[in-house]
Amino acid sequence: MFTGIVEILGKVVDIAPLDSTDSGGSGFSITIGDATEILGDCHLGDSIAVNGTCLTVTEFSASTFKVGVAPETLRKTNLGSLKVGDAVNLERAMNAHTRFGGHMVQGHVDTTVSIVSREDDGNAITFVFRVPAEYADLMDYIVPKGFICLDGTSLTVIDVDDKERTFSIMMIAYTQTRVVMPRRAIGGLVNIEVDMMGKYASKGVESMIKRFLEGDDGETMVAKALDRVLAKRAAASQ
Known part of the structure; x- marks a missing residue:
């Protein structure tokens, strides 16, 4: 989970195709430099958002880290168009002490x-x-x-x-x-x-409507929700 508050700009220093023996499977590996500021507490397997895409650290040094980018990620994101020398937004995954300055971001690009x-x-x-x-x-x-x-x-x-x-x-x-x-x-x-949060709200409404259209169970659920709203309104007016 991330906050959408970019920590630093990194720089792409290497892009290479992955083979079946490399971590990350088929796709590409990207090595990103100028990242010293966010690597002091880095561990293998940590998540770092690169241009908003949650990726797993497979190698790192004092100033660089490497991630594998799978074919599905290349299809969904702009990472496939990166070139050596390009700048990228970087953010480490949240920890328990992070100030929550942005909003809840999964790093799962649509x-x-x-x-x-x-x-x-x-x-x-x-x-x-x-x-x-x-x-x-x-x-x-x-x-x-x-x-x-x-x-x-x-x-x-x-x-x-x-x-x-x-x-x-x-x-x-x-x-x-x-x-x-x-x-x-x-x-x-x-x-x-x-x-x-919008996706979850939409899914909940769709589920309620579907159950309502399919039979009594849905009608009961809608009736209970309506009763709760009316009860809150009655209590507020007292």
């Missing part, structure tokens, strides 16, 4: 979204993104003033256009110097993870 536009607004930048048509259902979980995780950065949604499948965020000057997004061009791909 897909990539493209940058439609960027506009300077004083010392801030407003970015607009478009969700791919095949992932249009993700728009159900993107709401104004809600959480969104982009390349591992916890941000607040400004506006949403469900018809155009677009949403916008504003990035302040402080954040601009500490994450990779301002380096991306129009049309560039950004990893997105929607708020998982």
Whole structure:
């Protein structure tokens, strides 16, 4: 679990294909440098989010660490387009003493979204993104003033256009110097993870509706929920 508060920018120093004898299976290994600041307490098997993607440390030194990237991860994220020298957002997994400054981020990227536009607004930048048509259902979980995780950065949604499948965020000057997004061009791909709490809420409502449509068990569940709401309302009015 992560917070979406990027700790440092690392740099890709090596990319190599994995064979069946390497850790991580088929796919690629990525070695990331300039990471001394987050490796003081590192252990093999630890999770580090790279551009918002939860990956497992398979090797590390004082300043570098290596991760394996599986084919499914390459399909879902922008990690497959990385080149040696590219900067990447890095965040260690949370521990019990972490300040929870962002929001609950799993590091399980849903897909990539493209940058439609960027506009300077004083010392801030407003970015607009478009969700791919095949992932249009993700728009159900993107709401104004809600959480969104982009390349591992916890941000607040400004506006949403469900018809155009677009949403916008504003990035302040402080954040601009500490994450990779301002380096991306129009049309560039950004990893997105929607708020998982929205997914759980949606799943619960869908389950209730399904049970309601399928028979008495669902009707009983809805009736109990309604009774609880009415009881709370009655108590509040006393």
